[in-house]
Amino acid sequence: MRRGDRFVFLALCLMVMLSLFPLFFRGGTARYARVSLDGELVERVDLQGEGLPRRIEVLGDDGSRNVILVDRGRIRMEESNCPDGLCVRRGWLERPGATAVCLPHRVMISVEGEGDLDAISR
Amino acid sequence: MKIPSKKVVALFCLIVLVVAGAVLCHRPDPVEKSAYIMGTLVRVRAWGAGADRAVPEALERLSALEQALSANLEDSDVARVNRAGGRGVSVSSATGDLLGEALRFAGLSGGAFDPTVGALVDLWGIGTEQARVPGDEEILSALERVDWHGVRLFDGNEVRLEAGQQLDLGGIAKGYAADVLRDQLKREGIRSGLIDLGGNILVFGENPRGGKWRIGVQDPIQSRGGVLGVVELREGSVVTSGTYERFFERDGVRYHHILDPATGRPARSGLLAVTVVSPGSLEGDALTTALFVMGLDLGIALVNGLEGVEALFVTEDGRVVLSPGLEGRFTLQGEGYRLETR
Numbered sequence: 001m002r003r004g005d006r007f008v009f010l011a012l013c014l015m016v017m018l019s020l021f022p023l024f025f026r027g028g029t030a031r032y033a034r035v036s037l038d039g040e041l042v043e044r045v046d047l048q049g050e051g052l053p054r055r056i057e058v059l060g061d062d063g064s065r066n067v068i069l070v071d072r073g074r075i076r077m078e079e080s081n082c083p084d085g086l087c088v089r090r091g092w093l094e095r096p097g098a099t100a101v102c103l104p105h106r107v108m109i110s111v112e113g114e115g116d117l118d119a120i121s122r
Numbered sequence: 123m124k125i126p127s128k129k130v131v132a133l134f135c136l137i138v139l140v141v142a143g144a145v146l147c148h149r150p151d152p153v154e155k156s157a158y159i160m161g162t163l164v165r166v167r168a169w170g171a172g173a174d175r176a177v178p179e180a181l182e183r184l185s186a187l188e189q190a191l192s193a194n195l196e197d198s199d200v201a202r203v204n205r206a207g208g209r210g211v212s213v214s215s216a217t218g219d220l221l222g223e224a225l226r227f228a229g230l231s232g233g234a235f236d237p238t239v240g241a242l243v244d245l246w247g248i249g250t251e252q253a254r255v256p257g258d259e260e261i262l263s264a265l266e267r268v269d270w271h272g273v274r275l276f277d278g279n280e281v282r283l284e285a286g287q288q289l290d291l292g293g294i295a296k297g298y299a300a301d302v303l304r305d306q307l308k309r310e311g312i313r314s315g316l317i318d319l320g321g322n323i324l325v326f327g328e329n330p331r332g333g334k335w336r337i338g339v340q341d342p343i344q345s346r347g348g349v350l351g352v353v354e355l356r357e358g359s360v361v362t363s364g365t366y367e368r369f370f371e372r373d374g375v376r377y378h379h380i381l382d383p384a385t386g387r388p389a390r391s392g393l394l395a396v397t398v399v400s401p402g403s404l405e406g407d408a409l410t411t412a413l414f415v416m417g418l419d420l421g422i423a424l425v426n427g428l429e430g431v432e433a434l435f436v437t438e439d440g441r442v443v444l445s446p447g448l449e450g451r452f453t454l455q456g457e458g459y460r461l462e463t464r
Contacts, residue, residue, distance in 0.1 A: 004129050012136060039157055083251050084368070101163050108156075108163065117352065118329065121360040121397060122321035122340035122367070 162320030231412035240288025297407025361406035364395030391417030
């Protein structure tokens with residue numbers, strides 16, 4: 001193999017690797033989560049950022065209060081003064097596409113990304 | 123000018139190929155919107171030209187349907203029928219259609235699904251702050267007002283109940299709405315779409331991600347919080363009803379929201395959840411309730427007699443039972459369950 005051939009070969013390998021790169025991130029670990037109140041984004045949370053674990057308090061006009069706990073790579077509803085508490089029972093969200101909804105307060109946490117499911121029937 | 127060497131040409135071609143490949147493999151981004159309508163979180167996702175306009179229109183349509191169908195809104199058709207105390211009331215064609223379908227499924231299920239459970243729903247108040255365990259006398263007196271045979275539908279748009287009866291279409295309104303939205307999106311030229319009405323899933327068109335649509339089914343045991351398994355389908359509806367959705371607990375007993383029109387109490391049929399896979403969401407919504415109340419044996423017999431409808435039952439003793447058409451289309455992921463086909 002001549003010098004030039006080797007260069008082409010290396011360039012080829014590099015490009016194949018680069019083009020496959022996005023595949024490795026499909027359904028991978030959770031990086032960001034979105035917290036919304038009544039459909040409006042409250043915060044886009046970096047699940048790999050500094051200062052974790054930390055808490056986010058979401059207060060509604062009607063006295064509703066939800067506390068969200070952010071940890072490395074995962075997030076959950078920790079407290080809610082809603083009547084049923086179903087959102088808190090939902091537990092940790094880790095996988096892309098996972099959601100926890102507090103219907104009475106219209107607060108939603110969702111982990112960004114598609115994961116390998118299109119939707120969840122519940 | 124110097125002629126480029128073969129290597130440079132080869133390199134150039136390669137770059138073109140890689141870029142073209144990346145562009146072709148790129149999955150088009152859908153238009154997605156969510157809103158709180160019909161007391162639940164609604165998500166609509168659509169692919170295709172015109173989705174920017176079609177998705178917001180779909181959500182507006184849904185709000186309009188809610189105005190007609192909710193028992194809780196004062197001016198809704200259902201509320202007016204319930205206040206009429208046995209007199210005839212004219213309703214919108216949407217309400218008439220839905221009620222007609224509700225009566226059909228009431229008949230099919232031998233009354234396990236009953237659109238006149240309103241009095242019982244009000245009495246228990248499950249999912250509201252007034253939830254409580256009523257006394258036996260109260261339940262008996264509410265039960266006297268539950269019987270779908272008492273509903274009369276004239277010319278598709280005039281409804282009359284027997285005095286004291288209360289309609290509650292909550293059990294199928296979401297399924298009906300999902301079907302209406304799908305038809306509207308298709309008419310607007312939407313190629314592929316996913317409608318999620320608080321966990322009632324309806325998909326149409328080819329999945330732009332490739333292959334079949336993959337819909338997870340919620341594990342009914344809440345503490346696990348995960349996915350029971352995955353249903354694969356080309357098109358259609360996946361609806362699940364379970365004891366975990368809405369309930370309250372008193373003295374260690376869980377009272378869930380699926381009421382048995384025969385006993386007037388939350389159904390105790392040995393099931394934790396039922397999932398129905400069907401072409402339309404209305405039938406899925408009506409049948410999950412009916413099958414849950416009927417229990418595994420009667421339920422699977424009903425499903426196996428219906429064209430194009432499949433179901434998955436999760437029993438209290440940890441079995442996941444599939445109707446034959448789901449074999450090979452459902453992958454179990456939850457731990458501690460046994461898979462069976464009947």
